[in-house]
Amino acid sequence: MIQHAGTALVTGASSGIGAAYADQLAARGHDLILVARDAARLRAAADRIGRETRVSVEVMPADLARPAELAAVRDRVATDASLALLVNCAGLGPLGPSLDSPAELYDGMLDLNVRALQTLTFAAARAFAGRSSGAIINVASAVALIPERFNAGYAAQKAFVLALTQGLAAEIGRKGVxxxxxxxxxxxxxxxxxxxxxxxxxxxxxxxxARDLVAAALAGLDAGETVTIPSLTDLGDWQAFEAARFRLGPNLSHRVPAARYGLG
Ligand SMILES: NC(=O)c1ccc[n+]([C@@H]2O[C@H](COP(=O)([O-])OP(=O)(O)OC[C@H]3O[C@@H](n4cnc5c(N)ncnc54)[C@H](OP(=O)(O)O)[C@@H]3O)[C@@H](O)[C@H]2O)c1
Known part of the structure; x- marks a missing residue:
């Protein structure tokens, strides 16, 4: 089970994966703050979860792609001392080749999938590091690992989420977050x-x-995983991938270019 009891703030809680997080975190006894744009859906979920469990559920409708509304959620994350868990799940993506979608769509996706997620992650990271407790769950995508198989813009944004999470884990993992x-x-x-x-x-x-995905993801959190790939049959495949990545480390920065470029 999650080590730190307390409130969980879930973005994208009005449907899909975020809604499944809300249900399963309530079942684990977390009070909830539910964030998404659709206030009516959030209220319906809050009423139902409130009836079915003993946790308290607050709704915080917000369009996270809008700076002022994002700032309100960020401030709540930064100042609510009861907050123990942030789940960044709100996100959207186009399908098909990148150039088939209008350029403005990628700006909107960047605002939600990247800017909002980063803003909330840093706010929670600072607050949680100060308390030496708490957890941040960032919903990326398997396409972060295979950008060649999906929309390039979306895949790149999800690769950002993966790298941000891995990098921050290295920076503040020792502080109990x-x-x-x-x-x-x-x-x-x-x-x-x-x-x-x-x-x-x-x-x-x-x-x-979605419920199976979230159940596996929470099991991965309980197991202490920094990266959880619920579908991956053999954990050894991921460990080999990570080992190969770190083997590059000693040769990623040298004074002279590699001899294979023939520059003398
Ligand atoms: N489904 C998949 O196959 C899949 C695979 C890999 C990763 N993911 C990722 O999983 C996450 C959840 O997606 P999902 O599959 O559960 O899709 P979904 O059912 O469409 O849920 C998306 C959630 O994001 C919220 N949202 C959208 N725009 C928002 C905005 N501007 N501000 C605040 N909230 C906003 C939506 O609520 P409102 O409309 O009420 O705002 C909804 O709650 C996303 O980050 C997605 O990239 C999904």
Missing amino acids: RLQAVLPGVTRTEFFERAGADIGQIPAEMIME
Whole structure:
């Protein structure tokens, strides 16, 4: 179980993966603050969770792509001493090749998938480091590891989420703050519908239910994983990937270019 009892703030809690986090964190006894744009859906979820569990659930409607509304959520994260867990789940993405979507769409995605996530992550990281406790869960995507297989702009934003989480884990992990990047594969949510795509075109054996994804991700958090890939059958594949990455380390910065470039 999560080491630090207290309130969990979940962004993107009105549907899909974020809604599943809200349910499962309530079942673990966390009080909740639910964030998304759709206030009516948040209130309906809060009422239901309040009836079904003993936790207290507050809704905080906000469009995280809007600076003033993001700032209000950031300030809550920074100052609410009861906060023990931040789940950055709000996100959106286009499907298909990057150039098939209008350029403005990527600016909006950057505001939500990158800027808002980074702002809330740093606010929580500072507050949690000050208390030597707390956990930050950032929902990235498996496409962070295979940008060649998906929309390049979206994949790059999810690679940012992965790198931010790994880097911060190295910086503040020793201060008692837990960081976890979750890398879902295809998950049955409104994500595809919102992007104008049909999840029915994807083979059923590739699609995970949101509740299963979140249950696995929380098990990964309990196990102390910094990176959780719920679909990955063999953990050894990830460990080999990480070992290869760190083997590059000693040769990533030298005074002279490598001999193979033939520069003498
Ligand atoms: N589904 C997949 O296959 C998949 C795979 C890998 C990663 N992911 C990631 O998982 C996360 C959750 O997505 P999902 O699959 O659960 O999709 P979803 O059902 O569409 O949920 C997206 C959530 O983000 C919220 N949101 C969207 N724009 C927002 C904004 N401007 N401000 C605040 N909240 C906003 C939505 O609520 P409102 O509309 O009420 O604002 C909703 O609660 C995303 O980060 C996504 O990139 C999904």
